[in-house]
Amino acid sequence: MTARKTLLVQIVLATFLAAGTPAFANKLASAGQTQVIGKSNIRVVPQTDWNKLNAKPGPQTEVWTFDGELLNAVTFYTGVPSGKPILKERDKKNRPLPKFAKDFLLPDIPNFLERTYRITKDVSIFEIESVSPGSFAGHKGVEFRYTFVGSDDVRRKGEASAAIIDGKLYMVTYEAPLIYFFDNSINQYRQLLDGLSMDKTK
């Protein structure tokens, strides 16, 4: 191979690598700046810096974290339509995910999340601790707390708020290991939850 050809290969490789980088990169959600969740009409102004993960577990989702999604994860579900699962199918043929339905009642949602997690996260133990009235971006909804053990054998605690708006599911969940991590970031999560707003014009 001539030196020129080698250079060409290097340039092509470098271009590929450079182009590839943004696909793997996560973004900073800076404190004080309005953030749009995914491509939805949901906005929030965080009071602390968060990381937005580029990897999306479902088409209408976005995950925010401080230390990595295994240690603290806020997952936004922005407008899951009726007839669709909230996360990507993992094994559609043998273990299809449950689908959201617009006639769901608010008390159905915690159990719906449990059934989804049993498949997507290989959860064997899922306990719903409380289900009470809540809100999502100013809409009346449901708030629930739960714990679960996933395939990594870590007990995690979760808190979620959800609402059904115009027949679509809007939900945000905060999950972190029960030991240390959950309590450590719960206030920042609640700040996010309280600051959610829905842009009506979009």
Add this chain to the structure above:
Amino acid sequence: MKAVARLAALLTALVAASASAAPEKDTDWTVPTYSGPYQPQGIDEKGLWALDDDYERVLRDSRLVIRDESLNAYVRGVLCRTVGEDRCRSVRVYVLRVPVFNASMSPNGTMRVFSGLLLRVRNEAELASVLGHEFAHFELRHTLAGFKRARSSSDLLAWSALLGATAARFGATNGQSYQDLEISVLGTLYHFKREDERASDRLGFSYMAAAGYRSSAAADVWRGVMNEADRSAEARGKPLKRYDGLAYFASHPTNLERADSLSLMANRVPGGEVDNVEAYRSALAPWFEKFLADQLAEGDFGATDYLLERLAGNNWTPELLFAKAENYRNRGNPRDLVTAAGLYRQVLEKDAGKVEAHRGLGLSLLRTGEQSAGKEAISKYLKSKPDAPDASILGTMIN
């Protein structure tokens, strides 16, 4: 010429298959003399045991292990009765809260019993047949000369294939997925595995006979598992293959042969008639509702519906009827909600104290648009269970 050769090969295969399905000369069902605790021999096996010891350490501390002493003592008791006290001493039993039909025994003497198995079997004899079969895999490890010669990779695979063999899906067990191993290395071991299964079935029957358990329970279990897989597929609109009136998955060709050979063997084993249905029910009672709830949350409508039918037989208890209603409500088609509402009403007729049925009835009716009747049912639930975890959200629905 090629066609002739192919036909000849096919005929040979058919003859071989019919020969393997033919009854064996199983006249001696005495349990072989126990040769005492076994220690691994050779580098491969020692390595395998060391690996297994590591798995067991993880398993021992797993949150999935059910620590309930009485349940553990009971399951262990059934195993010990089946295989005898001497053999039983070499086993550590771990009951795992995983809603999958499975039990496994690994080389170092670790037995895993899944809650999904405990939910599915209906009596001690059925449980004993599975535990005995798994233990037989463990014991036959000493005697299968060909097995000893196997290289470590295939040895490990053989075990992992056994571990995963009965699982409809493996799911989560301490992050160890045996299926992954099977997928990555599996090739020609199916035949080997089948023979191994047959040998274990034979020895399993010997244990059952010695313990006095009803030997036909083994075939009952396998038929149940096949029917469940069948109903699960049917409900999901997956294609079925029917053979001899029994449907089974093409990917599990051993199942039917297995049930047939189990039936054949069961007819010849001079076993007892012990089922111990009541003892089994009372041992499982503290966990039964939890295991049922786990199964319901799996979201496999057809499998759950079949499982409940099998457990109920001719006696639909309020508990099972309630689970059936929940299964329909979970699926949630408009017709399912109507069916569910009817079932919840039947539960309340049988047992007015099963107040959760008011909740299910109310939610089903509200979803079908029957507002006033739905609200009334929810009110009744809240009156009986003012401290329910979802009392406050339900409260907002009746005002």
